[in-house]
Amino acid sequence: AQSVTQPDIHITVSEGASLELRCNYSYGATPYLFWYVQSPGQGLQLLLKYFSGDTLVQGIKGFEAEFKRSQSSFNLRKPSVHWSDAAEYFCAVGAPGGGGNKLTFGTGTQLKVEL
Amino acid sequence: GAGVSQSPSNKVTEKGKDVELRCDPISGHTALYWYRQSLGQGLEFLIYFQGNSAPDKSGLPSDRFSAERTGGSVSTLTIQRTQQEDSAVYLCASSLQNELGTQYFGPGTRLLVL
Numbered sequence: 729a730q731s732v733t734q735p736d737i738h739i740t741v742s743e744g745a746s747l748e749l750r751c752n753y754s755y756g757a758t759p760y761l762f763w764y765v766q767s768p769g770q771g772l773q774l775l776l777k778y779f780s781g782d783t784l785v786q787g788i789k790g791f792e793a794e795f796k797r798s799q800s801s802f803n804l805r806k807p808s809v810h811w812s813d814a815a816e817y818f819c820a821v822g823a824p825g826g827g828g829n830k831l832t833f834g835t836g837t838q839l840k841v842e843l
Numbered sequence: 844g845a846g847v848s849q850s851p852s853n854k855v856t857e858k859g860k861d862v863e864l865r866c867d868p869i870s871g872h873t874a875l876y877w878y879r880q881s882l883g884q885g886l887e888f889l890i891y892f893q894g895n896s897a898p899d900k901s902g903l904p905s906d907r908f909s910a911e912r913t914g915g916s917v918s919t920l921t922i923q924r925t926q927q928e929d930s931a932v933y934l935c936a937s938s939l940q941n942e943l944g945t946q947y948f949g950p951g952t953r954l955l956v957l
Contacts, residue, residue: 833886
């Protein structure tokens with residue numbers, strides 16, 4: 729069965745600093761990987777996804793992530809964090825089948841941005 | 844509609860009562876998913892619909908949980924004889940038909956069982 733580990737429960741960064749959120753996955757085949765963001769009182773919003781091809785994927789809001797098969801990782805990065813990026817971030821791996829894609833989520837990383 | 848909608852947004856019920864949670868997917872999305880977000884378990888998959896059929900019900904935690912989808916659109920998640928451990932946020936997502944479709948999430952229904 730697939731699993732996702734987000735080792736950092738909380739991260740605090742200063743506005744303007746760079747950010748990297750870690751994600752490690754376990755899956756038997758080529759994974760479908762996702763990063764979602766959840767702001768207080770908001771639903772989950774997709775930041776970016778990786779299915780195949782170029783291992784560096786660009787997403788919305790200036791985020792990017794790099795798929796590293798050898799490390800089973802899909803870390804999320806942003807060069808310069810804005811105060812509005814404060815939210816909870818979830819990494820997920822998809823298990824395609826039956827025409828659908830069941831997502832398994834990590835436990836999330838809560839990002840705090842200091843002004 | 845513009846996005847996935849869920850109702851009610853909040854539900855408080857007494858232990859032992861039945862509850863129904865509703866999800867309206869994005870128009871034209873044939874795939875529909877239910878997830879649960881709770882403090883103890885994080886975000887977990889419950890059930891997936893393709894049209895009106897449910898190829899994957901593997902995440903339903905017990906036989907007290909059931910779901911249906913009618914007309915390839917609206918879905919209802921029913922929890923019978925609710926227990927306190929059912930308290931959670933229930934999230935619905937929809938996507939276009941194939942496995943590569945992005946899942947768009949609704950705002951969720953926050954369920955509290957007293």
